[in-house]
Amino acid sequence: MSDAAFPITVAQIVALFMESIFYGIYLVTLGHCLKALLCKKDKFIFKSRRDIKWIMVIVAFLMATFATLDVAFGLRHNLDAFIYYTGPGGATAEFGNITYWVNVMKTVDYIAQTAIGDGMLIYRLYIIYNKSWKMVVLPLMLWVTTTVCGSGIAWVEVTTKHSALLNESSITPWIDSFLSFTLVVNLFVTSLIIGKLWRVRERIVGSSSNPDKWIRVMRIILDSGLMYTLSVVIFFATSIAGNNAQYGVSDVVVQIIGITFNLIIIRVNSASIMSSGIQYPSTVIVPNSGGGIPLRNVNKGHVTTSTFAISTEVGVDVEVVRSTDGDSESKDNGSWKRDYGTDAV
Incomplete structure (x- = not known):
């Protein structure tokens, strides 16, 4: 689909609609996530302070903040373009003003949400490998590189002096690099985690009556990143194609990052990943x-x-x-x- 068939005005309305749907899903998962983190299992009774995983709580609130701001900025941008702007070019000209502060803040939102999501994935790798710093040196370097590329996107938007969209030639190299490093971080770190779990399963397969329970553990890790990774791949494809569909996909990714984080906490706290009463011979x-x-x-x-x-x-x-x-x-x-x-x- 060309830009003529999918103009920026239509793309922005569709993007707001798509993100609103996923934001609703995100709010539902956030409620269950906070209940799992702050309340005792199956009860609305707060845990004691020492039992609360404060790192997870802080991350959940940060993700909620950026997810909410992104929807709010999207609504503000559409109101500015279709209601408040009365200059030449109409809504198309307003959306093409890439230096407008709402455009820049939406980019910052995306970068911040991605940095938090990838950072949590690296944190899991660090813990799973018994707090081994040598296992996270390369992922951390990739994470820093990703953040730098994201900052480059915001910098180009601020300094661009003419009307432009995300398919502007001065911006696309930064976007493509940012998405490439994001994919590398996710695939590399997830592979290391799954490899660790698989090795543990192989070690206990001869002595455990139900070694396939480790498959469930691996599925949790895979499921947590699959939706996010696929959404980034789609975003990458629309970016390379120069299609305005990237606006809607990028807005959705901001919500998906928070959804995947919440789902991990929810599944960990629910009976879906617990096998009570399983007997293990050795x-x-x-x-x-x-x-x-x-x-x-x-x-x-x-x-x-x-x-x-x-x-x-x-x-x-x-x-x-x-x-x-x-x-x-x-x-x-x-x-x-x-x-x-x-x-x-």
Whole structure:
């Protein structure tokens, strides 16, 4: 579809409509997310301060702020173009004023929301790899590069002296670079997380009665990024094509970033990712709210049972514990730890 078939005036109205729909979805997920973070499970009773994951709460409120501002700026821009602007060129000229503060602020919103979303993904990688800085050095460098490219988009918009849209030749290199690095960060970090989970599953597959429960954990990680990644791919495609559909897609991405974050917290806190009462003959998974997660041998003379659970702090935070009989503990101790080391999932 060419720009003539999809002019900027139509694109902006459609963009506001699309974003409003996803903003409604976002508000629903935000309510459930805050309930999961601030209230006890299945109750409207606030948790104690020490039990609240304040990092997650702060991130949720920041995402809510940028998501709301983006909708508000979109509404303001449409009102300015179709109602308040009376100059030459009409609404088309108003939307083409790329230096207008509403245009710039919508770009800043998108960049900030993306930085928060990608930053949380890297934070999960850091925790899952037992707070290993060497695992996040490259992702952090890519994250900084992405933010710099995003800042370049805003700078070009502010300094451009003539009428232009997002398909302006001076802006598209920054947009394409920004989206490319965003995709690289998401695909690279998600692959590392899934690889870690898969290795843990392979290690316990022989001793667990239900190793496929690890598939659920991997699905949570994949599901959390799939919708976001696909939306960025679509945005990238419309940007390369120079199509005005990129306005609607980019506005939707701002909401999708918040939705995916909320869904992780909701699913972690819900029964959909918990298998209560699952019996594990020799290997169990138990909650652990700490950072590092050591493997340790327990001597109880019987098989331990537990609940498959995931911490709401990072989305996936579990501990692998092996139960052994008393007469075999000394023989098994050490080899288990040597083979598996420390797995922060």
